[in-house]
Amino acid sequence: MKALDRKLLRDLWHLRGQVLAIAAVIMGGVATMVMSLSTYDSLTTTRDRFYGEYRFAEVFVSLKRAPEPVAERLAALPGVERLETRVRAGVKLEVAGFTDPITGLLLSLPDQGEPLLNALHLRRGRMVQPWSTDEVVLSDTFADAHRFQPGDTLAAIINGKRKQLTVVGVAVSPEYVYQIAPGAMFPDFKRYGVLWMGRNALAAAYDMEGAFNQVSLTLARGAHEQDVIDRVDAVLGAYGGTGAYGRKTQFSNRFLSEELKQLQTTATVFPAIFLGVAAFLLNVVLSRLIALQRDQIAILKAFGYSYAAIGAHYVKLVLLMAVLGVVAGVALGAWFGQGLSNVYMETTFRFPYLDYRLDAGVILIALGISAFAAVSGTLFSVARAVRLPPAEGMRPEMPETYRATLVERIGLQRWFSAPTRMILRHIERRPLKSFLTVLGIACACGLMMVGNYQKGAIDFMVDVQFRQAAREDLALAFIEPTSGRALHELAALPGVDFVEGFRDVPAILRFRHYQHRAALFGIQPEGRLHRSLDSSLQPVAVPPGGVVLTDHLADKILHVKPGDMLTVEVLEGRRPVLQVPVLGITKQFLGVSAYMQQESLNALMREGSTVSGAYLAVQPGSEAELYAKLHERPRVLGMVANKAAIQSFYATIGEFILFYNLVATLLAGAIGFGVVYNSARIALSERGRELASLRVLGFTQGEIAYILLGELALLTLAAIPVGFVVGVGLVGILVVAFQNELYRLPLLLTPENYAMGAAVVIVSALLSALLLWFRLGRLDLVAVLKTRE
Amino acid sequence: MRPAYTHGVYTVSISRGIMNRMPPDPANAIFVARGLTKIYRMGEVAVHALRGIDLILNRGELVVLLGPSGSGKSTLLNILGGLDAPSGGEVRYLDHMLTGASEAELTRFRREHVGFVFQFYNLIPSLTARENVAAVTEISKSPMRPEDALALVGLGSRLDHFPAQLSGGEQQRVAIARAVAKNPAVLLCDEPTGALDSATGVVVLEVLEKVNRELGTLTVLITHNAGIADMADRVIRLSDGRIAEIHANTAKKRASELSW
Numbered sequence A: 001m002k003a004l005d006r007k008l009l010r011d012l013w014h015l016r017g018q019v020l021a022i023a024a025v026i027m028g029g030v031a032t033m034v035m036s037l038s039t040y041d042s043l044t045t046t047r048d049r050f051y052g053e054y055r056f057a058e059v060f061v062s063l064k065r066a067p068e069p070v071a072e073r074l075a076a077l078p079g080v081e082r083l084e085t086r087v088r089a090g091v092k093l094e095v096a097g098f099t100d101p102i103t104g105l106l107l108s109l110p111d112q113g114e115p116l117l118n119a120l121h122l123r124r125g126r127m128v129q130p131w132s133t134d135e136v137v138l139s140d141t142f143a144d145a146h147r148f149q150p151g152d153t154l155a156a157i158i159n160g161k162r163k164q165l166t167v168v169g170v171a172v173s174p175e176y177v178y179q180i181a182p183g184a185m186f187p188d189f190k191r192y193g194v195l196w197m198g199r200n201a202l203a204a205a206y207d208m209e210g211a212f213n214q215v216s217l218t219l220a221r222g223a224h225e226q227d228v229i230d231r232v233d234a235v236l237g238a239y240g241g242t243g244a245y246g247r248k249t250q251f252s253n254r255f256l257s258e259e260l261k262q263l264q265t266t267a268t269v270f271p272a273i274f275l276g277v278a279a280f281l282l283n284v285v286l287s288r289l290i291a292l293q294r295d296q297i298a299i300l301k302a303f304g305y306s307y308a309a310i311g312a313h314y315v316k317l318v319l320l321m322a323v324l325g326v327v328a329g330v331a332l333g334a335w336f337g338q339g340l341s342n343v344y345m346e347t348t349f350r351f352p353y354l355d356y357r358l359d360a361g362v363i364l365i366a367l368g369i370s371a372f373a374a375v376s377g378t379l380f381s382v383a384r385a386v387r388l389p390p391a392e393g394m395r396p397e398m399p400e401t402y403r404a405t406l407v408e409r410i411g412l413q414r415w416f417s418a419p420t421r422m423i424l425r426h427i428e429r430r431p432l433k434s435f436l437t438v439l440g441i442a443c444a445c446g447l448m449m450v451g452n453y454q455k456g457a458i459d460f461m462v463d464v465q466f467r468q469a470a471r472e473d474l475a476l477a478f479i480e481p482t483s484g485r486a487l488h489e490l491a492a493l494p495g496v497d498f499v500e501g502f503r504d505v506p507a508i509l510r511f512r513h514y515q516h517r518a519a520l521f522g523i524q525p526e527g528r529l530h531r532s533l534d535s536s537l538q539p540v541a542v543p544p545g546g547v548v549l550t551d552h553l554a555d556k557i558l559h560v561k562p563g564d565m566l567t568v569e570v571l572e573g574r575r576p577v578l579q580v581p582v583l584g585i586t587k588q589f590l591g592v593s594a595y596m597q598q599e600s601l602n603a604l605m606r607e608g609s610t611v612s613g614a615y616l617a618v619q620p621g622s623e624a625e626l627y628a629k630l631h632e633r634p635r636v637l638g639m640v641a642n643k644a645a646i647q648s649f650y651a652t653i654g655e656f657i658l659f660y661n662l663v664a665t666l667l668a669g670a671i672g673f674g675v676v677y678n679s680a681r682i683a684l685s686e687r688g689r690e691l692a693s694l695r696v697l698g699f700t701q702g703e704i705a706y707i708l709l710g711e712l713a714l715l716t717l718a719a720i721p722v723g724f725v726v727g728v729g730l731v732g733i734l735v736v737a738f739q740n741e742l743y744r745l746p747l748l749l750t751p752e753n754y755a756m757g758a759a760v761v762i763v764s765a766l767l768s769a770l771l772l773w774f775r776l777g778r779l780d781l782v783a784v785l786k787t788r789e
Numbered sequence B: 001m002r003p004a005y006t007h008g009v010y011t012v013s014i015s016r017g018i019m020n021r022m023p024p025d026p027a028n029a030i031f032v033a034r035g036l037t038k039i040y041r042m043g044e045v046a047v048h049a050l051r052g053i054d055l056i057l058n059r060g061e062l063v064v065l066l067g068p069s070g071s072g073k074s075t076l077l078n079i080l081g082g083l084d085a086p087s088g089g090e091v092r093y094l095d096h097m098l099t100g101a102s103e104a105e106l107t108r109f110r111r112e113h114v115g116f117v118f119q120f121y122n123l124i125p126s127l128t129a130r131e132n133v134a135a136v137t138e139i140s141k142s143p144m145r146p147e148d149a150l151a152l153v154g155l156g157s158r159l160d161h162f163p164a165q166l167s168g169g170e171q172q173r174v175a176i177a178r179a180v181a182k183n184p185a186v187l188l189c190d191e192p193t194g195a196l197d198s199a200t201g202v203v204v205l206e207v208l209e210k211v212n213r214e215l216g217t218l219t220v221l222i223t224h225n226a227g228i229a230d231m232a233d234r235v236i237r238l239s240d241g242r243i244a245e246i247h248a249n250t251a252k253k254r255a256s257e258l259s260w
């Protein structure tokens, strides 16, 4: 081994504490990136494979009812490759021993052969037997939530008629990877399920014999999706079609895409922040480390080593550290990635399998960024050290020029002992270095705040949504639009405190070339239960004659301002196309909506007082009885109970939050400790001689620790408020990056977030201080007298 | 109260004939070392830095330690100053036993009784001359005023200069002022003129001489320079970890008369 390489290994060993701390910083950044990107890759690959293997359709349309021969006309349309018709029925379900309302969706399976499209992946049991009358296959989320096994039974209210069903299998469908009840905010596996049964049996129960009410199709090669949609709509308009839509709008897929997009954002934003901070720290730490080796560089030069050889020596040194960090980061990230993918699989998406992938490209990117950060920091310092003439480099560094600090110059010096002055002057002597240290520590604080931000944000969003805007205990939908008189009957039910009707109309909203498929929601102008909120989250009355749009819908999707005229293409009844003015903007964190006054909407639809559902305030304790009463009413199609929805949401999201908090705490902790410990260790190297001299002069270990740790403490304390600013800034980036149709995050940090940020810094500092204390105990006093530097 | 065995040391030493040149004055003894050995173990190899040193150092003496490089001078000085522990034998400082003392006791010993002067000054760069001295006086019991200590070394007019603004000789004088400001009983100097030219070195030695004379501080001075030995009361010559010779100087010279 060459002497220089031996020096390399010995240096690495000598600096092992710092090497580990630097590697920890790199590990933190790399692990976040690998975790997010590998999860993204895995879920995307899995989705694509699942969609392909199980023939997920490309265009979907629901209609009121069409006789089967219409299917042939549709199949013959240009651009259609494969087409399948189905019967689709919204049902109420009864599960023995479970009193909450359950809504379900029953879909038909062909009685002969495999489904052409949207095939099922059977998890357990078998498919329904041809021509069976009561056999169903359950979606696995619903089956798992209620622990259904093949052979169990449940009942469904189909079209007002109760039908006993036997479970024969449990399956996953590409159409329902993400399952959520219509009108609900979150998935609730216990209270919403998808079921499949034989076409014949379902048609018989739902009065759809020889007819269909749902069509799925795939596109021929080269066909244009919008053209096919237009042709399909032209045919089905006469049969009550509610407008065909592509995969982009298909609910499960849309949510899946949205979630993946978000994951991709996470995979870029988070690692960018983490790796960026890590790179910055690496740069700071390494340049100081190299600066300490100045005399050694001078000696190597005096021996006749070339710049390149010296540069290569130090590059090797830092690359070894970087590689150590990258290897640990990739391992940890892959582990976290598998964990995260599994959390997704258990809580959100149902895929039959998971292709976990860790792309070599991801590893190379991580290695590249880390190596670049490490090497650039090093070369800069090496270049500076190499530029010194050897003689000058070897001479003991001139005692540095210090001066009295500002606080002393303004006359406060008599309050400070010599050690305190040393602290203050040392900080003021190198303002840039002190500033960078503060910034580094602040970054760790900020990262911690970002990592723990979600919980508070979600609490806030849920609070706004359910305690300010949608305050009803129960939302129920009628089978079809109904006279407002139905509300009186509901109000008379036992346990009902208050009833508020609403009218919703499926529609496409258009402005210029922007469009959005949504429902127009007619609510009560001065509603007590369901309200629209202004920008300061105060309830405001919806004005008559126009729509009020969610801020995100208005600004980001439709690009309209109050005063603009919106084109509304109603997808119900006579399907009128209307011009409706935008009258205002409402603040909403979850979902997007278009609100009107119910009366205005009724007028637009040229109908009398008509409602499609109702919001109910329910007396606590009377829920079970009320649910049973409502369940019996044939005109009530589905119900969503808010409290149950929130609870199930928290049960789902809880695992995510736990996971993210754990990961963030671990990574921010690693980075925080890495920075603080390195700063402290470098300070010790820079000042070890000075401190040892003081020890020789009779200072106790505690007294010199005060000088060293006092500086660290001062910088740490200064870093906390800066860290708060960094944290708010990083959360701001996140809020902007994560805006989407399903939710917008509030820029809101709770006291706990700040506390966590401060805690990671303080704990890192205490731990570093402890380690440093032991180092100070081992300070070599004799060596100080012998050597010059 | 002096325990009886100090006399024992004395008797043993006399009988060995090593200390026959030392003034037999146990009442004035500040350091009494007996059978000091120091072995550095580095893996398989053992370096015998000290191989059995018996020595008494008295109040007010100016002692010069001479000897070839590696003979153990610094090792001996460090043990006397409580910076290092011997491998064998024992050292007493007045009635304190230094051997076997805890780290905290040694720290207190250095803090209260010993002044160190190093070859490379070891001033705190972030403190002015006055503050470098104050750093020590702040933690001692009955110190001089830093200004007085600096006046003693002839730097009364450079109080507020930082080390970077002083020459090497001036820095070394600040170091001496820092060492004597706490009124130590002992001043230990390891090659204090090693990094200085002859003229500046003489100035520094004059200061040490003055401190020794005016404050009566026992001063031990390591040097490679036989010429400096002329200013000592006694010259101790070390060789290979043993005392080769102790020589009482009858014709002591003033520092200003020295040159090399």
Ligand SMILES: Nc1ncnc2c1ncn2[C@@H]1O[C@H](COP(=O)(O)OP(=O)(O)OP(=O)(O)O)[C@@H](O)[C@H]1O
Pocket (backbone or CB within 6 Å): B040, B041, B042, B047, B048, B049, B067, B068, B069, B070, B071, B072, B073, B074, B075, B076
């Ligand atoms: N920390 C150590 N580890 C191992 N050996 C040491 C150590 N310190 C000193 N020695 C050895 O002990 C012996 C005496 O060293 P010491 O420093 O006392 O010599 P010295 O007389 O002061 O020499 P110089 O005049 O060169 O300063 C030397 O052989 C040296 O190599």
Ligand SMILES: [Mg+2]
Pocket (backbone or CB within 6 Å): B073, B074, B075, B190
């Ligand atoms: Mg020496």
